[in-house]
Amino acid sequence: MKINLRFDSLIYKLYERRLWNQIKGGIEEGIHPTHVALIMDGNRRYARAKRLPSTFGHRLGRDKLKDILEWFWDLEIEYVTLYAFSTENFERTDEEVTELMNLFESTFEELIDHPELKKRNVKIKVIGRTHLLPMKVQQAIRRAETSSDTEKSGPTLIIAIGYGGRAEMIDAMKSIAKKVVNKEMDVEEINELVVERHLYTNGIPDPDLIIRTSGEERLSGFLTWQSVYSELYFADVFFPGFRKIDLWRAIRTYQSRKRRHGK
Numbered sequence: 001m002k003i004n005l006r007f008d009s010l011i012y013k014l015y016e017r018r019l020w021n022q023i024k025g026g027i028e029e030g031i032h033p034t035h036v037a038l039i040m041d042g043n044r045r046y047a048r049a050k051r052l053p054s055t056f057g058h059r060l061g062r063d064k065l066k067d068i069l070e071w072f073w074d075l076e077i078e079y080v081t082l083y084a085f086s087t088e089n090f091e092r093t094d095e096e097v098t099e100l101m102n103l104f105e106s107t108f109e110e111l112i113d114h115p116e117l118k119k120r121n122v123k124i125k126v127i128g129r130t131h132l133l134p135m136k137v138q139q140a141i142r143r144a145e146t147s148s149d150t151e152k153s154g155p156t157l158i159i160a161i162g163y164g165g166r167a168e169m170i171d172a173m174k175s176i177a178k179k180v181v182n183k184e185m186d187v188e189e190i191n192e193l194v195v196e197r198h199l200y201t202n203g204i205p206d207p208d209l210i211i212r213t214s215g216e217e218r219l220s221g222f223l224t225w226q227s228v229y230s231e232l233y234f235a236d237v238f239f240p241g242f243r244k245i246d247l248w249r250a251i252r253t254y255q256s257r258k259r260r261h262g263k
Contacts, residue, residue, distance in 0.1 A: 012245075019248045026255040027075060033208035033254055035079035036072060037230070039222055040065075042214030042238030049238070055099045060240035062103055066116075069157070071247050073120055079156045079204060083222050087129065087164035101134050104161060108140035112147045121154030127200035128163030129171075158204060165224025172198035201226055209254045211247075213239040231257055 026032060040061055047057030065082075072080045085100060111117060111124060126141045133141075141161075175198045179185040185194075196202065206226040210219065215236040219227060233250040235242065 016245055016248075019245055019252065023248055023252050023255060027251075031255050032075060032251060033077060033231075035081070035205050035207045035209075036077050037081040037083070037207040037210045037223060037227075038068070039083045039210070039212035039220065040239040041212055041216055043240060045214065046238035046240045055096055057238075057240060058096075058100060058103055062107055064240050064242060065107075067244075068242060068247070070116065071244050073122075073155055075247075075251065077155065079158065079207075081127075081158040081160060081204075081207060081223070083160045083163065083220075085128075085161045085163070086221060087132075087162060087167050088221075090132070090162075101137050104133070105137050105140045108137070108144040111144045117148070117157075122148060123154065123156045124148040125156060125158045125204075126161060127158060127168075128161050129167060130162050132162045156204070158201070160222070163200070163222075165219075165221040168200050169225060171200075195225070199225060206230065208259075209233060209250065211235060211250050213237055213242055213246075229259070231259065 023032075043057035043061040044054040045057070046060065047054050069080065084104070089100070090097060117124075124144050124147070126145060130138055130141060172195055176185065176190060176194065180187050180190075201223070206228075207223060207230045209232075210222070210227055210230045211233045212219070213235045215234065217234045219232075223230070231254050233253050235246045235250065237243070237246055
């Protein structure tokens with residue numbers, strides 16, 4: 001058994017080296033995404049496959065984040081957006097929602113003084129209807145955001161929690177409508193730039209690449225406005241099992257595509 005494990009590890013390392021050789025040239029030439037968004041799907045199914053409680057899968061997913069974020073930042077990805085909790089996820093069982101909220105609170109508390117984030121000068125931004133979250137989670141979010149100086153020159157970590165693409169667009173339309181009613185804006189002034197300035201992601205470039213784990217091939221309301229020209233990559237692996245080679249495969253696919261933006 002030990003011999004087989006060592007052999008498998010050797011094969012993995014050789015494949016990892018081969019994959020890196022395939023993408024490093026493009027990375028050195030700047031052919032890599034500025035903004036990558038990640039739909040972290042499959043925590044519960046991963047746990048069930050391991051005969052563990054479903055809620056334990058979320059803890060495994062949270063633990064996986066540390067490695068994944070370092071992989072992104074080692075590739076000098078400037079913006080990383082994580083889809084952590086959708087507006088529809090509130091409809092899950094009370095037990096699971098409570099477990100997730102406790103995880104969110106502890107995770108944001110850890111981000112406040114996280115040494116790796118401090119070293120890399122990471123700015124934290126949370127998007128979504130955060131007012132729907134428990135107060136203790138809202139407070140942890142504010143502390144995490146405040147701890148990351150807006151003048152930081154490092155990468156930006158965006159966490160979508162209590163987020164829905166349709167909800168975001170509705171909130172943007174409400175904000176614009178109020179300005180029109182208050183005569184702060186004329187209806188003829190409304191264009192794409194105006195809408196973008198009223199989205200949660202104001203000031204953040206649209207994602208170049210969106211990755212979804214678990215094998216599901218849909219966006220599930222993630223960045224509905226912003227994703228119109230994003231490249232999509234669907235990884236056939238549950239989120240806690242996501243590996244560095246899975247990220248590098250997504251980057252390789254991105255590098256192989258011709259991005260025309262409709263031109």
